[in-house]
């Protein structure tokens with residue numbers, strides 16, 4: 739019998755795609771793998787800005803993920819119009835009100851299928867915003883990591 743080919747897709751987005759969204763992507767991928775459902779998921783991350791296109795994740799984030807034993811490997815890219823069509827979920831770190839607003843971009847896409855939501859919406863501890871740690875400390879990256887763990891766990895459980 740044919741196994742159900744149920745497939746899901748999630749794109750994590752933040753400003754530069756070198757701090758928050760690659761951590762969220764890597765945490766989610768590990769959880770899906772540990773749950774044995776990674777082959778059902780298309781998982782990726784992207785930036786709203788062009789600031790860091792082509793760059794590896796921030797060194798402080800890489801150090802944080804190594805401490806937690808979570809593999810992370812990503813090259814920053816900017817979100818594309820196609821992402822709004824092909825991803826089921828686009829989960830962002832905060833509703834950027836200025837220039838690179840995802841909702842504005844989504845409006846310019848004819849058949850936007852993606853549900854665009856705040857990743858923080860899934861946090862049992864209700865920390866809605868995952869703050870940009872770019873000008874922060876290792877502790878701020880730790881906070882980003884803990885928030886991503888809580889949110890990704892809840893999101894995966896809700897969509898499994």
Ligand SMILES: N#Cc1ccccc1-c1cc(NCCCN2CCCCC2)c2ccccc2n1
Nearest residue numbers: 753754755756757758788789790870871872873
């Ligand atoms: N912007 C802002 C901002 C505001 C508040 C807190 C953090 C940031 C901030 C700043 C960054 N790069 C420095 C400015 C980049 N240049 C800005 C003008 C155009 C040419 C590029 C980041 C880079 C990667 C990931 C997150 C970042 N986040």
